[in-house]
Amino acid sequence: MNSISLYLTTVMIWGSTFYAIKFQLGVVDPLVSVAYRFLLAGLLLLGFCRLTGMRLSFSRREHGFMLLQGLCLFGINYWLMYQSTAHLTSGLIALTFSTIVMMNIVNGALFLGQPVRKEVVIGGLLGLIGIALVFQPAEGSFNFSGPEFQALLVVLLGTYCASLGNICSARNQRSQLPVIQTNAFGMSYGGLAMLVIALLSDKPLVFDTGLPYLASLAYLSLFGSIVAFGCYLTLVGRIGADRAAYATLLFPIVALQISTWLEGYQWSPEGLVGMALVLLGNLIILVSPQQLRQWRQRWLARSC
Numbered sequence: 001m002n003s004i005s006l007y008l009t010t011v012m013i014w015g016s017t018f019y020a021i022k023f024q025l026g027v028v029d030p031l032v033s034v035a036y037r038f039l040l041a042g043l044l045l046l047g048f049c050r051l052t053g054m055r056l057s058f059s060r061r062e063h064g065f066m067l068l069q070g071l072c073l074f075g076i077n078y079w080l081m082y083q084s085t086a087h088l089t090s091g092l093i094a095l096t097f098s099t100i101v102m103m104n105i106v107n108g109a110l111f112l113g114q115p116v117r118k119e120v121v122i123g124g125l126l127g128l129i130g131i132a133l134v135f136q137p138a139e140g141s142f143n144f145s146g147p148e149f150q151a152l153l154v155v156l157l158g159t160y161c162a163s164l165g166n167i168c169s170a171r172n173q174r175s176q177l178p179v180i181q182t183n184a185f186g187m188s189y190g191g192l193a194m195l196v197i198a199l200l201s202d203k204p205l206v207f208d209t210g211l212p213y214l215a216s217l218a219y220l221s222l223f224g225s226i227v228a229f230g231c232y233l234t235l236v237g238r239i240g241a242d243r244a245a246y247a248t249l250l251f252p253i254v255a256l257q258i259s260t261w262l263e264g265y266q267w268s269p270e271g272l273v274g275m276a277l278v279l280l281g282n283l284i285i286l287v288s289p290q291q292l293r294q295w296r297q298r299w300l301a302r303s304c
Contacts, residue, residue, distance in 0.1 A: 003239055006231040010247045013228040015254025019262060020224065023216035027208040030082040031201065035194035036217060038074045041225035042188030049184055056181060065172050066185040073165025074190025074225075079197060080158030087151035096155040098131045098249045103163035104241040111167050112174075112241075119284050120242045126281030127249035133274030134256065166233075166241040173237030183229055246285045249278055 001009070024033045049056055058066070084093060101124040108114035172182050198205070208214075235244035253275050260267065 001231070001234075003235060006235050006238075007244075007247060010228050010232045010235065011251045011254055013223050014232075014247065015251040016258060017220060017224040017228075018252075018255035019258050020216045020219050023212040024220070026213075027210075028206055028213070029198065029203045030085070031079060031194060031198045032203050032205060033217070034078045034082060035191050035198055036207075037220050037225060038078075038187045038191030038194065040191075040217070040221040042184055042186075042191055044221065045180065045184035045187065045226055049181055054178070054181055058177075058181075058185075062172075062175075062177060063185065065168060065175075065177070066182050067189045069165050069168040069172060069182065070186035070189030071165075071193055072161045072168060073229075074187045075193040077158040077162040077165065078190075079194060080154050080161065084151040084155045084158075087147045088155065093155055096152060097159050097162075098128060098252065099156070100159050100163050100166070100248050101127065101242070101245045103160055104166055104245040107163050107167045108170070108241050112170060114240060114242065117242065120246075123246065123281035123283075123285035124242075124249070126277050126284065127246060130274040130277030130279075130281065131249055131252060133270045133277065134253065163241075163245075166236055166245060169233045170236050170241050173233075179230060179233050179237065183226070183233065187225060187229075243285050246281070249281065253278055 024030070024037075028036070046056070048054075081093060081097070088096075101120075105116055105120060105124065109116050169179075169182070173179065232244060232247060235247075238244075256267075256271075
């Protein structure tokens with residue numbers, strides 16, 4: 001798949017997981033549901049690797065970095081996000097998580113020595129402003145005191161963990177660790193860590209056999225975890241964590257569109273302007289200066 005296809009697949013799937021997660025809440029504690037999700041995804045990927053003859057033998061050092069990626073990207077960040085859902089709206093959580101774009105720019109420069117590209121900074125800022133406009137009603141009702149403010153700090157910490165997971169994935173790919181096997185072990189480690197935390201927290205290990213829960217678990221494990229993370233982390237290795245992370249600015253827009261169809265969400269004028277800014281920022285980041293010059297030269301040639 002080319003980069004555009006990988007990017008669109010990531011955005012569309014992750015945008016739809018917001019709605020699917022609703023069917024995971026209820027009988028099973030969210031922390032346990034996250035453990036089920038990534039353990040299932042990890043085991044399925046490991047089985048796929050075994051059946052297709054992919055290499056599953058890695059050194060202790062390599063497993064250490066897979067464990068680190070799993071804890072940051074498939075464990076701690078999800079746990080912290082779910083911890084905040086009781087005090088924050090999903091819109092404000094999505095807005096806060098979109099700061100991963102800037103975190104990836106900073107962490108990529110600090111840990112990987114990646115240059116800070118001007119177009120990524122400009123596009124990221126436009127996207128953040130756009131997301132803020134989309135979720136303006138949620139911001140207006142936010143109280144910067146008490147449990148809400150504490151939950152906001154928890155979301156920021158979870159977002160930073162996810163950013164570190166992105167950087168770890170980029171590092172692993174630079175070291176020639178394959179994405180599929182790294183995800184297989186990383187998701188297994190992350191899910192196992194969630195399970196251990198759930199046991200230490202005395203969470204009941206119950207299971208919901210209802211069709212909505214089973215269907216959403218299957219979708220989140222197969223598509224939301226295996227397919228989407230595979231596409232996204234391939235992008236991280238191909239175009240960098242800073243540019244790949246722009247998907248986190250666009251998939252909340254997809255989530256809101258799904259909410260419009262299925263839950264009666266009403267778009268405001270500010271929201272439409274915000275969506276336009278997100279798309280503009282997306283274009284600035286994805287289109288390289290070389291492509292812009294080529295398009296300009298073609299346009300000039302046709303106009304002459």
